[in-house]
Amino acid sequence: MTSASDVPRPVPLGTWPTPLEPMPRLAQALGLGADDLWIKRDDLTGTGGGGNKIRKLEWLCGAALAEGATHLVTTGAPQSNHARLTAAAGARLGLETALVLAGSPGGAAQGNLALDALFGATVVWAGDVHGQALTAAAEEVTARLRADGAVPALIPFGGSSALGARGYVTCGRELLTQAPDVDTVVVALGSGGTMAGLVDPLGPERVLGVHCGAVPDPATTVSAFVSDLSGTPHAPGSLRLRLDQVGEGYGVLTGPVMAAMNLTARTEGIVLDPVYTGRAMAGLIAAVEDGDIAPGRRTVFLHTGGLPGLFGHTAAVEAAVSDLGTRSRTL
Incomplete structure (x- = not known):
């Protein structure tokens, strides 16, 4: 582990802290209490259109x-x-x-x-x-x-590296200030550094990573970064992971992901992308359905950004436009 004195200091690129906002209509649609579900807006980080x-x-x-x-x-x-x-x-x-x-x-x-x-x-x-x-x-x-x-x-x-993951150690500390009673933080698990950074201050029991198919062994990947951050070995088996939203693979749109995108947009006016945040929300919905996320406990959905990617994903755009056609009327 690199000592604190050896770590280069970060250069300012974002606007901090990012907002933590309630999602009462989505919460109620999922059978949760109106105050149970919140969103950490890391899509609003500033430079380049924002994102984690x-x-x-x-x-x-x-x-x-x-x-x-x-x-x-x-x-x-x-x-x-x-x-x-x-x-x-x-x-x-x-x-x-x-x-x-x-x-x-x-x-x-x-x-x-x-x-x-x-x-x-x-x-x-x-x-x-x-x-x-x-x-x-x-x-x-x-x-x-x-x-x-x-x-x-x-x-x-x-x-994603031990150095890059330090950005999400900071985010985890922000969350503990904004919502000290947080029970679960749901995050897309791509290259692994975002989840690892959150696990460091929040502990593995409070971070639910939804695998998006970007790496072949997500548990080992995240655990290696957590170990590098803490300087002590971390057991992959202690992580909370959902592996059920990958579908046919990274980048391939699934029905549950499109449904999660539609529901989030239509209840809260929040846009998710089809590769990362859409999968993370589909995982959150599945976790509510199987009881891993329960009413009466504070859940935070970490919005990691990715809006531009929606417009480069042909299947997601076609699905949205097709649905628009069923809702269109002429005067």
Whole structure:
């Protein structure tokens, strides 16, 4: 574990604390009490359209600046929220950004890809690679930049590392100030750093992670980050996880996720995305149905952002437009 004196200080990128707001109509629709369900608005973090990655990037970009970086390099899927926010952070800090994305060019640049371009990022298409192969592609880009005289900083997938997770240690402490009686915090589990950061101050019993299919072994991934943060081994089996919302895989829309998106939008006017927050809400709904989340206890849904990704997800847009057609009338 790195000592506190060795950790670079974060660079300001967001607006803190983010609001904690009630969701009484959604709570009642789920059979909970009107004061039981709240939402932590980490979709309103500021830079780049907001989202949870800003908390991580404050620490990761702080380390990059301390090392004299001129470029940021990171990885992701074509509609990666993390890639979009890394590009925004780079623009704000005066750093060039290279986004190494899985897939190949082609089709309309919608959703997060349009914002990547707006922020001036360079997109490097890595082909049909994932996991370690995608990381290796980013390392190759980093090596090329270094050979050309640049000082690149490689930002990990999803911004998830023990350093990046410190942003969510701070968020967990915010929550304890805003809602000291919180029983359960529900969060999308993507690359693992957000959940790990929350577990550090809140404990594993109060954090329910809903697996989104971004990593093959979510329990081990999160536990490794928690261990790095605390300096002591953490047992994967102590984590509260739901693995039932992945469906056919990362990025593939499911019926329960679309239903969760519709219900949240129509009861609270809150927009979720089809990959992360939609899955997290579907997991919350399933947890109410099976009794893991009970009436009379304070539950907080952590909104990690991701709105631009909705507009780059063809199946979700088509589902929403199709539903609009059934509701349309002419005068």
